[in-house]
Amino acid sequence: MIYREAGQFKASYEEDQQIFPIKQDRIVMAALVAAAFFVAPFVASEYWLQAVLTPVLVFALAALGLNILTGYAGQLSLGTGAFMAVGAYATYNFLLRLDGLPFLVGLVLGGLSAAAVGVVFGLPSLRIKGFYLAMATLAAQFFIVWALAKFPWFSNYSSSGIITAQRIEIFGFAFDTPARKYLLTLAIVSLLALVAKNLARTNTGRSWMAVRDMDVAAEVIGIPLMKTKLLAFAVSSFYCGIAGGLYAYTYLGTVEPDGFGLDLSFKILFMIIIGGMGSVLGAFLGAAFILLLPVGLNVLMHTSVGALVPATLASNLELIVFGVLIIFFLIVEPHGLTRLWQIGKEKLRLWPFPH
Amino acid sequence: MARVIGDVILDLQNISLSFGGVKALTNISFDVREGEIRAIIGPNGAGKSSMLNVINGVYHPQQGRIVFRGQERRRMNPHEAAAQGIARTFQNIALFKGMTVLDNIMTGRNLMMRRNFLWNALYWGPSRREEIAHRKRVEEIIDFLEIQNIRKTPVGRLPYGLQKRVELARALAAEPSLLLLDEPMAGMNVEEKQDMCRFILDVNEQLGTTIVLIEHDMGVVMDISDRVVVLDYGRKIGDGPPDEVRNDPVVIEAYLGAGH
Numbered sequence: 364m365i366y367r368e369a370g371q372f373k374a375s376y377e378e379d380q381q382i383f384p385i386k387q388d389r390i391v392m393a394a395l396v397a398a399a400f401f402v403a404p405f406v407a408s409e410y411w412l413q414a415v416l417t418p419v420l421v422f423a424l425a426a427l428g429l430n431i432l433t434g435y436a437g438q439l440s441l442g443t444g445a446f447m448a449v450g451a452y453a454t455y456n457f458l459l460r461l462d463g464l465p466f467l468v469g470l471v472l473g474g475l476s477a478a479a480v481g482v483v484f485g486l487p488s489l490r491i492k493g494f495y496l497a498m499a500t501l502a503a504q505f506f507i508v509w510a511l512a513k514f515p516w517f518s519n520y521s522s523s524g525i526i527t528a529q530r531i532e533i534f535g536f537a538f539d540t541p542a543r544k545y546l547l548t549l550a551i552v553s554l555l556a557l558v559a560k561n562l563a564r565t566n567t568g569r570s571w572m573a574v575r576d577m578d579v580a581a582e583v584i585g586i587p588l589m590k591t592k593l594l595a596f597a598v599s600s601f602y603c604g605i606a607g608g609l610y611a612y613t614y615l616g617t618v619e620p621d622g623f624g625l626d627l628s629f630k631i632l633f634m635i636i637i638g639g640m641g642s643v644l645g646a647f648l649g650a651a652f653i654l655l656l657p658v659g660l661n662v663l664m665h666t667s668v669g670a671l672v673p674a675t676l677a678s679n680l681e682l683i684v685f686g687v688l689i690i691f692f693l694i695v696e697p698h699g700l701t702r703l704w705q706i707g708k709e710k711l712r713l714w715p716f717p718h
Numbered sequence: 719m720a721r722v723i724g725d726v727i728l729d730l731q732n733i734s735l736s737f738g739g740v741k742a743l744t745n746i747s748f749d750v751r752e753g754e755i756r757a758i759i760g761p762n763g764a765g766k767s768s769m770l771n772v773i774n775g776v777y778h779p780q781q782g783r784i785v786f787r788g789q790e791r792r793r794m795n796p797h798e799a800a801a802q803g804i805a806r807t808f809q810n811i812a813l814f815k816g817m818t819v820l821d822n823i824m825t826g827r828n829l830m831m832r833r834n835f836l837w838n839a840l841y842w843g844p845s846r847r848e849e850i851a852h853r854k855r856v857e858e859i860i861d862f863l864e865i866q867n868i869r870k871t872p873v874g875r876l877p878y879g880l881q882k883r884v885e886l887a888r889a890l891a892a893e894p895s896l897l898l899l900d901e902p903m904a905g906m907n908v909e910e911k912q913d914m915c916r917f918i919l920d921v922n923e924q925l926g927t928t929i930v931l932i933e934h935d936m937g938v939v940m941d942i943s944d945r946v947v948v949l950d951y952g953r954k955i956g957d958g959p960p961d962e963v964r965n966d967p968v969v970i971e972a973y974l975g976a977g978h
Contacts, residue, residue, distance in 0.1 A: 376857075558839045562838055573817070580808065580814070584826055584828065585829040585892070598835070
């Protein structure tokens with residue numbers, strides 16, 4: 364009854380084309396963003412900020428990047444981890460080697476480096492599709508992680524390629540506590556999420572989706588396939604690169620090339636599959652699901668069943684329940700949590716009446 | 719409004735197309751005049767769809783010349799054809815299934831959109847104005863084809879007949895001077911065919927669009943087209959106004975069957 368759009372008339376196309384055309388959505392979203400900025404940093408404990416909220420945001424950004432490429436433009440990629448690694452290591456090197464370079468500039472340069480690498484490894488997409496393209500991006504995954512470990516220059520000759528993030532300082536203000544790092548991450552992720560939404564709802568996003576849904580028809584109505592696909596690779600890798608930079612600088616602080624392995628790529632791929640392909644919201648839901656569910660299960664296990672069985676069995680049980688839940692959600696709704704959310708909203712619009 | 723048939727807008731001269739040893743088209747010549755409805759008919763495998771694919775650059779003929787609006791070309795790609803004002807629909811619907819009707823039709827205007835992705839990322843000023851301006855034109859097409867009530871529906875959920883209409887809308891969104899329709903009425907019931915006929919005639923009369931169409935329903939073809947080309951086994955066996963073609967013994971033999 365509360366969620367009803369009756370009486371909300373749109374008098375212009377501008378009003379019809381806004382991101383949240385329904386007033387209730389706008390209110391909820393504004394409240395969420397306000398809570399994330401002004402309440403969470405003061406209420407949440409350091410553990411929550413550092414180990415839960417910040418990684419959820421960082422992974423949501425990486426998932427958003429992959430979703431642009433795979434969900435919107437339809438190009439399957441298994442190289443997400445590698446593009447994140449490029450972002451992290453490039454940011455580190457720019458900040459290390461250019462004295463006095465502002466952090467945000469370094470981060471953006473890291474993102475742009477990832478975009479350039481993404482375009483190079485996206486070139487095969489002009490000729491191959493689907494699983495075969497996934498193999499080509501898999502090559503990127505192995506090659507980049509190998510190169511970062513092999514050539515010590517990238518990590519400034521530290522042992523086994525480990526880099527330690529420099530102090531973050533923006534206009535003389537140090538981002539050194541978990542709360543400050545969380546706020547910085549939140550600001551960057553919110554901005555890039557808005558940008559992704561804008562791209563998705565304009566000509567750029569429509570061209571990507573057209574290439575995804577039927578490339579022959581897209582070409583016939585004048586969409587240049589090469590340009591569109593490479594742009595998707597560039598924008599996607601830029602997002603992954605920024606996510607990689609944040610992964611190193613605001614989340615972990617110390618990273619090594621192996622941390623950006625295939626596991627990471629798969630984890631992010633699972634996020635967009637569970638969250639929903641071709642949706643900005645899906646990236647956030649997927650990241651939250653994959654990262655928060657184990658935390659929740661862990662707490663649950665240790666308070667209930669876990670207390671009765673040995674600790675090793677309890678942690679195995681966690682994994683089993685986690686896997687079962689993923690399968691369950693995919694059976695219930697193959698199009699992901701976003702679709703469930705939309706169905707819920709459609710039902711809510713009618714509730715409590717049957718029609 | 720009186721229809722005006724103008725000069726030749728598209729001239730195809732001695733087109734031959736083969737795939738390996740298979741000859742799809744052999745030495746075919748015909749022209750299309752501005753403002754007319756030109757039908758291509760023929761039995762299955764006669765080369766009709768190949769002909770359309772040659773016109774909009776999907777296939778490249780081994781021989782022959784194509785003159786479109788005074789410009790001669792041997793080969794071109796679909797992107798160039800679209801830029802020159804050639805739009806088309808497909809025999810098997812080629813809509814973007816995951817997108818809404820509105821987005822599908824908006825995509826049809828992509829060549830007219832000038833703002834690059836950096837502007838779009840901001841969705842501010844010129845980019846927003848451009849989107850709104852094109853939305854207005856798209857809404858006119860939606861009104862024209864009477865699909866207002868489904869504009870926010872993903873096309874995958876629509877019935878077949880409506881999908882065909884949305885595909886026509888997407889082609890019209892490009893404001894083409896030449897519209898190629900590949901079996902616009904295939905698989906439709908009588909009522910849907912009548913609707914589609916009306917829309918094709920409206921497009922031709924009110925927008926002045928030149929139309930080349932492939933269709934198997936002889937009643938429809940004879941009713942709405944100005945001139946008809948008949949293909950059989952990749953060769954042209956007839957060309958002229960419907961009445962002439964209908965009574966041509968060669969055409970009757972090849973296509974309508976000896977019994978007629």
